[in-house]
Amino acid sequence: MNSFFTTKRLSSEVSSPKDVRVKLVAIAKDEAAYLTQWIHHHIYFGFDDIEIYINRTTDNSSDVLDDICASYPNVSWDSADWVDMCPEDAKKQIQFVVYNKVWHEVRKEQAFTHIIFLDIDEYWLPLDFQTTIKEFLQSRNTDDVISFEWMNDEGNLPKLSQLPSIVSGNLSPLVKTVYPINVPVKELRHHVPLFSGSVNHVLADGQAFKPRPTLIQAVAPELQSLKDAFIYHRAHRSAEEYVSLLLRGRPGDLFPYKSNRYGLPQKDKMFRDVKLPDSLYSRYIKSYKDFESRVNYVEHKQEAESFVEQRLKLSLENLEKHVKANYPLMMQIFRGVKLPEVTNVFCNVRKRLVASRAEDFKFIRDLAIDAASQNLDEAIELMEIAKKLNPNGPVILAKLDEFKNKKASETIS
Incomplete structure (x- = not known):
């Protein structure tokens, strides 16, 4: 077993400039099926202490975490439901309330x-698949604030699978940031903090962080690249899990689905894939199996995964009602999802919409473009209808050729 797995809870003060000790904090809601993998991954890559707050949770997360904490004193958890006593x-700001509580405590201790x-869907990942977070930070100026760029997964993996041997996705300009605890922070944010004083804020390759003019928590386009370490963002996992996870909703939002999601991604010019070294990957998987056995996850796995399946079923059962009531938003959320249970619902709703505006070729054209991300046959059929209404429309002709060629x-x- 790796030496990383014998770490104990830290209580003494840091004594050396290079004595790097890294604390990882997360908030989790109904994540029982993913906690064991995520915790193992970050202990494996050298994080000294992991603290998880669960909130508004109805699955068996607490049972999973209790068994992990019993074997690993450097992992702890607590409830954050006390935030719900606030105004x-x-x-709605549960993350920031909890993060600032922890930030205050860590700075004090x-x-x-x-x-x-x-x-819990974000994995810190070294490109060589062996450098630990401590080694990474020790190789840099330990006073630097370092932002790691995202790689967003494709949502094309088998359901409830582990970290794949080929990590792939579109690079994103959004980041997650590791802070020396004594840097002057005025406001914690999701991706990049607002500093109250001068700091040396860099990316994983040492280049100075430069924000986008219109998105200050994202890195400038000219700096975006696959670097020695990044955040593998498992936001989608599989199509089934994506549809299930959508029903978690957003804090303080009465709408049942996560309205800040934009469907399953298509490969773009920032697509990259990373083949993890076979021997190191095998070692990682063996380590995970040992970890899973040690924390008795077999006792909780069926219940944890059944929760994901039941939420998927509920998500699908509620789909038609909300697609009918709010087609544009639901199309945004479910774009690219090709599960038959999803495509059939959207197809039937689009048929009704076409019937209601049977002479509006632009409207039907746009519905065809929507359909193309879910079902090319439906997209071609709808675009043929639009073509009959406007035989020489340049967008219609171009899109129809595009869909047929893709098919x-x-x-x-």
């Missing part, structure tokens, strides 16, 4: 040199 506006806040290429492959 309504504060309840001085037991760690660095802290990072990640979600032909998929048939060949």
